Amino acid sequence: MIGLSGAASVVGIGATEFSKDSGRSELRLAAEAVRAALADAGLGPSDVDGLVTFSMDANAEIAVARELGVPRLRFFGQIGYGGGAACATVGHAAMAVATGLADVVVCYRAFNERSGHRFGRMAAGATAAPTSGGIDNGWQYPVGLATPAATVAMFAQRYLHEFGATSEDFGRVAVAMRRHAATNPRAWFHGRPITLAEHQASRWIVEPLHLLDCCQESDGAVAVVVTGTERARDLPHPPAVIAAAAQGSGADQFTMTSYYRDDLTGLPELGVVAAQLWAQAGIGPGDVQVGMLYDHFTPFVLVQLEELGFCGRGEARHLIADGGIELGGVLPVNPHGGQLGEAYIHGMNGLAEGVRQIRGSSVNQVADVRNVVVTAGTGVPTSGLVLTAG
Amino acid sequence: MSAGVAPAPVDAPDAARRIEETARRLVEAGDCAPRPARDPVNEPMINNWTEALGDANPAYPGQAPPAMVQVWTMGGLHGRRAADDPLGAMSAVLDEAGFTSVVATDCAQTYARVLRPGERLAIRSRLTGVAGPKRTALGEGWFVTTVSTWTVDDEPVAEMMFRILKFRPPPPPEPPREVPRPQVNRDTAYFWEGTAVGELRIQRCGGCGALRHPPGPMCPRCGATRPGYVVASGRGEVYSFVVHHHPPLPGRRAPFVVALVELEEGVRVLGELRGVEPGAVRVGLPVEVGLDRIDDELVLPAWRPR
Numbered sequence: 263m264i265g266l267s268g269a270a271s272v273v274g275i276g277a278t279e280f281s282k283d284s285g286r287s288e289l290r291l292a293a294e295a296v297r298a299a300l301a302d303a304g305l306g307p308s309d310v311d312g313l314v315t316f317s318m319d320a321n322a323e324i325a326v327a328r329e330l331g332v333p334r335l336r337f338f339g340q341i342g343y344g345g346g347a348a349c350a351t352v353g354h355a356a357m358a359v360a361t362g363l364a365d366v367v368v369c370y371r372a373f374n375e376r377s378g379h380r381f382g383r384m385a386a387g388a389t390a391a392p393t394s395g396g397i398d399n400g401w402q403y404p405v406g407l408a409t410p411a412a413t414v415a416m417f418a419q420r421y422l423h424e425f426g427a428t429s430e431d432f433g434r435v436a437v438a439m440r441r442h443a444a445t446n447p448r449a450w451f452h453g454r455p456i457t458l459a460e461h462q463a464s465r466w467i468v469e470p471l472h473l474l475d476c477c478q479e480s481d482g483a484v485a486v487v488v489t490g491t492e493r494a495r496d497l498p499h500p501p502a503v504i505a506a507a508a509q510g511s512g513a514d515q516f517t518m519t520s521y522y523r524d525d526l527t528g529l530p531e532l533g534v535v536a537a538q539l540w541a542q543a544g545i546g547p548g549d550v551q552v553g554m555l556y557d558h559f560t561p562f563v564l565v566q567l568e569e570l571g572f573c574g575r576g577e578a579r580h581l582i583a584d585g586g587i588e589l590g591g592v593l594p595v596n597p598h599g600g601q602l603g604e605a606y607i608h609g610m611n612g613l614a615e616g617v618r619q620i621r622g623s624s625v626n627q628v629a630d631v632r633n634v635v636v637t638a639g640t641g642v643p644t645s646g647l648v649l650t651a652g
Numbered sequence: 653m654s655a656g657v658a659p660a661p662v663d664a665p666d667a668a669r670r671i672e673e674t675a676r677r678l679v680e681a682g683d684c685a686p687r688p689a690r691d692p693v694n695e696p697m698i699n700n701w702t703e704a705l706g707d708a709n710p711a712y713p714g715q716a717p718p719a720m721v722q723v724w725t726m727g728g729l730h731g732r733r734a735a736d737d738p739l740g741a742m743s744a745v746l747d748e749a750g751f752t753s754v755v756a757t758d759c760a761q762t763y764a765r766v767l768r769p770g771e772r773l774a775i776r777s778r779l780t781g782v783a784g785p786k787r788t789a790l791g792e793g794w795f796v797t798t799v800s801t802w803t804v805d806d807e808p809v810a811e812m813m814f815r816i817l818k819f820r821p822p823p824p825p826e827p828p829r830e831v832p833r834p835q836v837n838r839d840t841a842y843f844w845e846g847t848a849v850g851e852l853r854i855q856r857c858g859g860c861g862a863l864r865h866p867p868g869p870m871c872p873r874c875g876a877t878r879p880g881y882v883v884a885s886g887r888g889e890v891y892s893f894v895v896h897h898h899p900p901l902p903g904r905r906a907p908f909v910v911a912l913v914e915l916e917e918g919v920r921v922l923g924e925l926r927g928v929e930p931g932a933v934r935v936g937l938p939v940e941v942g943l944d945r946i947d948d949e950l951v952l953p954a955w956r957p958r
């Protein structure tokens with residue numbers, strides 16, 4: 263155990279319903295999810311002294327604190343790079359708790375990503391900001407590579423070329439996620455599994471990605487509560503101990519367009535995360551019972567399996583063949599249905615499912631879960647966690 | 653016979669022959685049937701006309717101003733061109749051939765005698781010539797000349813030579829292409845200045861000579877902050893590519909291809925790949941740079957097969 267490992271735990275999870283039109287403001291969604299997570303943890307707003315969110319979140323920490331009636335905040339922050347922030351919110355919270363800067367930190371993400379601003383469209387003004395990010399976008403948006411799907415498709419095409427994989431290998435990820443979602447009442451695609459043939463027949467979005475390679479767009483919010491593991495043992499649920507928390511950025515890193523590295527088949531930023539996770543937690547891929555892998559687009563699920571060491575480079579298609587990542591497979595991935603099946607809440611709903619798997623309370627519970635690995639947005643500077651049964 | 657000239661669709665190469673044939677037939681057919689005026693020459697109309705023009709000549713309205721001759725045989729608000737009108741028949745053939753716009757170029761009238769209230773006029777017309785195709789400032793077109801004769805009880809009282817230009821309207825200007833504009837700063841200006849003058853430029857470190865794209869202010873290899881550039885050969889291969897279908901993007905028509913091209917110099921650059929069917933694009937396809945001029949201020953890197 264080094265430094266952070268084991269010092270803090272996730273003790274509460276909360277969420278709104280997942281929909282296509284919440285009918286409520288994003289701030290209200292955030293406040294509802296945070297309140298639900300606190301209730302789940304057996305805590306109240308006056309216990310909270312830290313809040314962490316995504317820099318993309320529209321709800322400032324102070325606004326959420328106002329709605330909750332949090333009397334004082336000692337720690338707050340926003341983490342960048344889109345969905346890459348998901349696990350880092352908990353990582354930062356754990357650091358604050360471990361160092362005594364805060365006692366109870368709530369991490370949240372709330373948006374009307376379907377009924378409001380949709381990420382699947384071209385981001386207006388992406389090249390306008392006089393920032394390094396605005397400059398970076400200038401190599402991409404003007405020439406017509408202008409949506410998240412397109413940026414992933416560029417990577418996926420090269421992956422197919424290098425490893426002889428096919429669109430069906432991507433499709434098996436979608437089939438697995440939809441199978442899991444089918445038995446999860448919270449999932450948008452509850453009761454609606456798909457076949458590989460349906461995946462193949464779905465329309466092109468950006469070749470080589472079909473519609474069913476792309477996650478849905480959702481309205482909703484998720485919050486999780488982090489506190490010290492000692493205190494956690496007095497709270498209602500068994501703690502999901504944060505055995506490891508890490509962020510990662512690789513050489514020549516860009517946001518979604520790290521196309522200029524020697525190799526375009528891996529996710530080196532996740533490699534940076536993975537090495538830290540295994541070292542901090544003192545475990546390896548073989549010790550993990552459930553993978554909560556960020557699935558905004560299917561191809562990166564394959565690459566994550568490789569970067570995390572569940573299989574060799576280019577071999578993920580063999581791992582996912584014959585239901586390898588489905589319930590009952592060698593490594594069940596996203597038993598809740600992932601973002602492809604449950605909802606797209608920027609990775610935070612996967613994090614919450616990881617906690618349920620540790621607690622043993624998921625509707626699609628995997629047996630004897632000891633360690634869960636959780637990842638965050640792919641193609642961007644990212645983050646990860648290992649959650650362990652305490 | 654001119655009534656029977658029904659224009660058939662013609663191919664562009666046949667257009668001139670078809671026009672000339674029609675013109676010859678119409679010229680040979682001569683005058684169309686006389687068309688009587690709706691009303692006789694009358695004082696109220698003369699008064700309206702002279703009043704509007706400010707002509708206080710005391711001879712009016714006892715007689716009609718000669719220049720009013722065309723007024724007496726106008727078709728009215730709902731008037732229709734007679735089926736055998738040669739100008740109508742000729743225009744239809746020219747329209748078919750794409751010469752759809754019209755402008756009057758010449759009009760000369762000759763008056764044989766004065767017209768007085770109560771006289772009933774008729775008008776008949778013939779085609780006298782069609783000349784073209786001519787290049788004009790308005791566009792390529794044909795000059796069509798007709799002569800119309802006004803009569804009272806078969807007595808010619810006035811004549812008009814009328815010439816129009818039937819021309820092919822220029823294509824409407826391409827709507828401006830709206831694409832997101834790159835942010836340009838001190839570190840990247842050389843690149844966009846390069847595309848504007850037809851060069852694909854690659855940043856080259858002034859310290860160690862390393863090539864780099866996308867560029868930046870400090871060389872990650874040697875730390876120098878003296879970037880220059882070289883002009884790329886423009887040749888490379890598709891390293892990866894996508895075919896964009898959805899959602900619609902401003903300034904582009906789906907499906908279109910965006911390629912990540914690895915240049916001979918070893919760096920990769922993104923750009924639209926044009927001039928090839930999306931289904932024919934492969935990793936490794938040899939390409940060369942073909943710049944995409946959006947407007948006077950923005951030229952994007954783009955590719956075409958080589």
Ligand SMILES: [Zn+2]
Nearest residue numbers: 857860871874
């Ligand atoms: Zn250098």
